Amino acid sequence: MENDFRVNDNFLTEQDFETIRNEITTTEFQWSFSQYVDSPNEEPTPGQFVHTVYYGSVPCSEFYNSLVPIIEHKLGISALYRIKLNLQPRLPEPFKYSFHSDLSHDFEKDVASHWTTAIFYINTNNGYTEFQDGRIEMENTKVKSVANRMVTFPANLRHRGVTQTDEQTRIMINFNFLKRKSRD
Numbered sequence: 001m002e003n004d005f006r007v008n009d010n011f012l013t014e015q016d017f018e019t020i021r022n023e024i025t026t027t028e029f030q031w032s033f034s035q036y037v038d039s040p041n042e043e044p045t046p047g048q049f050v051h052t053v054y055y056g057s058v059p060c061s062e063f064y065n066s067l068v069p070i071i072e073h074k075l076g077i078s079a080l081y082r083i084k085l086n087l088q089p090r091l092p093e094p095f096k097y098s099f100h101s102d103l104s105h106d107f108e109k110d111v112a113s114h115w116t117t118a119i120f121y122i123n124t125n126n127g128y129t130e131f132q133d134g135r136i137e138m139e140n141t142k143v144k145s146v147a148n149r150m151v152t153f154p155a156n157l158r159h160r161g162v163t164q165t166d167e168q169t170r171i172m173i174n175f176n177f178l179k180r181k182s183r184d
Contacts, residue, residue, distance in 0.1 A: 004116070004152070004153060004154050005131075005141075005151075005152070005153045005154075005157075006150075006151065006152045006153075007143055007149065007150075007151045008149065008150045008151075008152075009146065009148070009149050010148055011074065011120065011148055011149065011150035012070065012071075012074070012148055014148075016070045017147070017148045019066065019070065020066065020067060020070065020122070020173075021122050021123075021147075023063065023066055024051070024063065024085060024122065024171065025122075025171070029051070029063075030051060031049035031050065031051050031085075031087055032049065032050055032051065033047055033048075033049055033050075034047055034048055034049070034050045035047045037086075037097045037098070037100065037160075037161065043098060045095065045097055045098075046088075046089075046091060046095055046163070048086050048087060048088045048089075049086070049087040049088075049089075050084055050085060050086055050087070051063070051084070051085040051087075052082075052083075052084050052085075053067060053083035053084065053085065053173075054068075054080055054081075054082060054083040055081075055082050055084075056081070056082075063085075064083070067083065067173070068080075068083075071120070071175070074150075075116075075118055075150075075152070075175065075177065075179075076179050076180045077175075077177045077178070077179070077180070078177070078178050078179060078180040078181070079177060079178040080175075080176075080177045081103065081115065081176040081177060081178075082102075082103075082174070082175070082176040083173065083174070083175050083176075084173075084174045085171065085172070085173050085174070086161070086170075086171070086172050086173075086174065087169050087170070087171050088127065088161065088163050088164070088169065088170040088171075089163075089168070089169060090163070090164055090165060090166070090167060090168050090169065090170075091163045091164075091165060092165065093165065094126075094127070094162050094163055094164070094165060095162070095163045096130070096160060096162050097160045097161050097162070098160060099130075099132045099158040099159065099160045100158060100159070100160065101155065101156045101157060101158045101159070102115075102117045102155045102156075102174070102176050103115055103117075103155045103156070103176055113154055113155070113156045114178065115154070115155035115156075115176055115177065115178055116152055116153070116154065116155060116175075116176070116177055116178070116179050117152070117153055117154070117155045117157070117159075117174065117175065117176055118150055118151065118152040118153075118174070118175040118177070119143075119150070119151050119172050119173070119174055119175075120149070120150045120172060120173040120174075120175070121145045121146055121147060121148070121149045121150075121171075121172055122147060122171035122172060122173065123145070123147050123167060123169065123170065123171050124145060124146050124147045124167075125145045125164035125166055125167035125169075125170050126144075126145075126164050126165060126166045126167075127144075127145045127161065127162055127163050127164030127170040128142045128143055128144045128145055128161075128162050129142070129143045129145075129151065129159055129160070129161055129162070129172075130142050130159060130160050130161075130162055131143070131153070131157060131158070131159045132157075132158040132159065132160075133157065133158075142162075145164065145170055145172070155176055
């Protein structure tokens with residue numbers, strides 16, 4: 001798993017990053033409120049705002065046309081399953097959402113393990129993503145929310161978001177995809 005877990009800072013050029021950030025932080029960009037992060041069966045949460053860009057085999061948002069040409073090649077996507085944006089409002093205390101693994105509701109565990117999840121952070125704040133892996137002295141790995149940072153990992157790796165207390169919002173773009181086979 002170590003080789004499949006990567007954190008890349010300054011993932012996009014400043015111009016490409018600004019193009020994406022500016023489009024999704026306008027007042028015209030449409031967000032929907034979701035009461036849960038993983039499933040309606042989880043413990044009560046403060047919820048979050050979401051924007052589905054792509055699901056299954058269908059683009060669901062015009063933002064797809066702006067985002068995919070910039071990101072697709074850099075991630076090495078061969079097949080795309082889902083792209084979803086999450087926006088979490090600031091809370092007075094950090095809220096830890098439940099651990100979950102992407103695609104666990106859509107695929108059997110052995111199939112989900114072939115897929116990749118990527119989280120692209122739009123803004124810097126004191127929130128983070130925690131991975132249930134116990135890799136660092138029996139503690140879980142935590143990836144801070146840093147603008148223009150991309151973290152990629154196997155879609156079956158359990159993880160959770162932790163909200164921020166310092167900035168008005170915490171915004172991420174989540175990708176679920178199959179990687180292109182590399183040519184050795």
